Amino acid sequence: MEQRKRFKTSLITAVLAVTALGIGYGMSTAVRSSQQPTASVSNISETPMVPANFSDLAEKVRPGVVNIQVVKKVKNVNFAFGNSPGNPFGDESPFGRFFEGNPSGDQKQEGVGSGFIVSQDGYIITNNHVVEDADQIKVKLANGKEYDAKVVGRDPKTDLAIVKIDGAKDLHPLSLGNSEDLKVGSWVVAIGSPFGLEQTVTQGIVSGKGRVIGSGPYDDFIQTDASINPGNSGGPLVNMKGEVIGINAAINPNGQGIGFAIPIDMAKAVIPQLEQKGSVTRGWLGIGIQEITPALQKSFGLKDKEGVLVADVFKGSPAEKAGIERGDVILRFDGKEIAESKDLPRIVASTPVGETVNIKLLRDGKIVERTVKVGEMEEKTEAAQLPSRKSLGITVQELTPEIARDLNLKRETGVVVTSVEPGSSAADAGIQTGDVIQEVNRKPVKDVQDFSQKIAQAKSQDNVLLLIQRGQNSLFAAVTPK
Numbered sequence: 001m002e003q004r005k006r007f008k009t010s011l012i013t014a015v016l017a018v019t020a021l022g023i024g025y026g027m028s029t030a031v032r033s034s035q036q037p038t039a040s041v042s043n044i045s046e047t048p049m050v051p052a053n054f055s056d057l058a059e060k061v062r063p064g065v066v067n068i069q070v071v072k073k074v075k076n077v078n079f080a081f082g083n084s085p086g087n088p089f090g091d092e093s094p095f096g097r098f099f100e101g102n103p104s105g106d107q108k109q110e111g112v113g114s115g116f117i118v119s120q121d122g123y124i125i126t127n128n129h130v131v132e133d134a135d136q137i138k139v140k141l142a143n144g145k146e147y148d149a150k151v152v153g154r155d156p157k158t159d160l161a162i163v164k165i166d167g168a169k170d171l172h173p174l175s176l177g178n179s180e181d182l183k184v185g186s187w188v189v190a191i192g193s194p195f196g197l198e199q200t201v202t203q204g205i206v207s208g209k210g211r212v213i214g215s216g217p218y219d220d221f222i223q224t225d226a227s228i229n230p231g232n233s234g235g236p237l238v239n240m241k242g243e244v245i246g247i248n249a250a251i252n253p254n255g256q257g258i259g260f261a262i263p264i265d266m267a268k269a270v271i272p273q274l275e276q277k278g279s280v281t282r283g284w285l286g287i288g289i290q291e292i293t294p295a296l297q298k299s300f301g302l303k304d305k306e307g308v309l310v311a312d313v314f315k316g317s318p319a320e321k322a323g324i325e326r327g328d329v330i331l332r333f334d335g336k337e338i339a340e341s342k343d344l345p346r347i348v349a350s351t352p353v354g355e356t357v358n359i360k361l362l363r364d365g366k367i368v369e370r371t372v373k374v375g376e377m378e379e380k381t382e383a384a385q386l387p388s389r390k391s392l393g394i395t396v397q398e399l400t401p402e403i404a405r406d407l408n409l410k411r412e413t414g415v416v417v418t419s420v421e422p423g424s425s426a427a428d429a430g431i432q433t434g435d436v437i438q439e440v441n442r443k444p445v446k447d448v449q450d451f452s453q454k455i456a457q458a459k460s461q462d463n464v465l466l467l468i469q470r471g472q473n474s475l476f477a478a479v480t481p482k
Contacts, residue, residue, distance in 0.1 A: 051240070054189055058201045060242045063142045063172035065235060067193045068113040068126055068149070068163070070134040114192030114235030115139070115163065116244060117173045122147075122165040123275065125267065126234030127249055128154045131161050139165050142172075142199060153274030157216050159249055160267055161234075162274045174236060177243030179222065179263035182206055190226040190248055190259070192235025202227035204257070213250060213260055218346045220266060222246045225257035237261040269350045283351035284377035286317020287324065288473050291341040295478030299465040300329065301365055307331045308341040312474035322372035325363065326467070326474065327442065332360035349377065393421040398448055399436060407434060409469065414438035415451045431477070432470070439467035 113130035117123070124139060131137055137149040147165035154161040186206045194200050204226030212219040224237060228248045237246035246261030273280045288311045290296075297305050307329040313320050324330075330338055334357035338344050351357060353376040361368040396415040403416055417435040437445055440454035441464060455464065466477045 051187065054201065054203050057189060057238070057240065057242055058191070061174060061189070061191055061236070061238055062199050062201070064117045064174040065142060065191045065199065066115045066117065066124055067140040067196075067198045068115050068124075068130055068234065069138045069140065070111045070113065070131060071136040072109050072111075072134050112193055112196045112231045113233045114231065114248070116191075116234075116236040117171050118176070118271075119173050120171050122168055122171065123152070124149070124163050124165065125247060125271065126161050126163060127247065127262075128156050128159045128161040130234045131163060132156070137163060139163065140198070141168065153278035155270050155274060155280045157280070158218055158262060158266060158270055159215065160247065160262065160270050160274070162271060174238070175241075175243045176264050176268065177239055177241065177245040179245045179265045182209065182222065182239070182245050182263075184208060187240050188224055188226055188245065189238050189240075190224070190228045190232060190235060190261075191238070192228070192232035192248060194227075194229035194231040196231055200232075207258070209263075211260060212342055213252075215250065218266070218349060219342065220263060220346060221249070221260040222263055224259050224261060226259060227257070228259040228261075232259075266346075281353055282349040282377040283353055283355070283374040284318065285324075285344075285348045285372065286314040286319045286375065288312035288314075288475065289330075289341055289344060290475055292329070293478065295463055296465075296476060299463045299478045300327070302329065302362070307338050307362065308344050309476060311476055318372050318375040322359070322370045324359070324361065324370055324372070327363070327476075328368070329362040330359060331362055331367075333357065334359075348374065394431060395419045396437065396448055396451060407436065408471070409436065414445050414469065415448050431468075434470075436469040437466050438469055438474075439465075441465050442467075 111130070111134075113126060115124045115126035115130070118125055131151050132154060134151075137151070138146055139149045140146045145168070147168055149163040149165045152162040152164050184206050187203065188206055189201060189203050191199065191201050204224050206222060207225050208223035211221040211223045213221060215221075222237065222245070224246075226237065228235075228251060232248045233250075235248045236244040237248055239245050245264050247264070247267060248259065248261045250260045252258040252260075270280055289308045290311045292300075292302065292305045292307065292309050294305070296302075296309060300309075310319075310324060310326055310328045310330065313324055313326055330344060332338060333344060333347050334351060336343075336347050338347070351374045353374055356371060356373045359370045359372055361370060394417050397418050399409075399414050399416045407416070414436045417431060417433055417437065419433060437451065439445060440451065443454065445451045445454065464479045466479055468475055468477055
């Protein structure tokens, strides 16, 4: 009998449970498990699907990875463990950190993160939340030498930062790869200092791309099952060529093997500005946007959900000057397809200020093109992505000058929502007392009587399109009258 081919299996038991990624402080045991089948499968390349080992790759990359130790003075520390909003020392955020502290009084908090060298003159990339508000930063190289470091630039919106060390010789900068071409299922390796365990190497695959985890306005994370833990923040995620394709930043606290890294292509657009001026200047269009829901798709007569709906156009903005209107659907910006609402803010922000670009719109079922000169974003003018709403189940009243003044409204047209029926579709959708309904099916609302007439006329329709003013923002809501 012909001897059957056997599978060679190796297993390392795991003893570590984690809840968050970021600054790590403490000791634990690193874990991984792997299984490498040797049997061949038809129609699959004879090249092994699983590399024989990762030792050559680790040897190549580890000299360029650093351990970052930070210290900050904090007041009234009354916890042993906590969460942080983008810094290692405590507040609420999607990024969890671990640290130690005393019950009260002014204390020094220490945290541990990671980073990687990108130049011979000592520039190092890490996460913003690793070094934000730190009073002291020390960088430890793979050879054990330590150096004081200073922050060169930070960008909280992308959670990226650059620090610099002086006097170090024979540094080993890592090469930057291309995250745009990265494919789901590709092998990747994470290197960093989880729980202070320096130069830890873990392997896995790319589990997904374009993940939105609610950490900021430009979420576009790489998801991986390579084991990353508190302290890995700022360390590199590399491909099999040893090129950095991501910066490790977060994990899902409720799952195992679900980690997230900032794509290196995003960092490439930010790092030069951080090096030169310490901050980032972003492009600005001046619109409020919302996702196209199935209800809105039907109300606007769209064939599909591609693109992003313009819910508001800010006065004096580049968008207004270019002739973009409320209700337009932006399909392409500067030749780049806008498949989802999250795509546009990131693409506009990365466009150089002052550059003139072409925008492809869908307006009343027809393709329209406009040319816009991109402006400069300021914190006070940055537009958040507006949520979509749908409803009725409301009562309204006249919008008087007094109510308009109380609501800080410049216009006095429309009707104001005075109550929302509990359990109604309006309540479920988030319609709020104080919202001002300005349009019904793209037609202005004069008063309560006019509003009632327009709703009555729309009873035969599947959906009614409302334009709502909430504070300084406008948004559309597709409603099914009852």
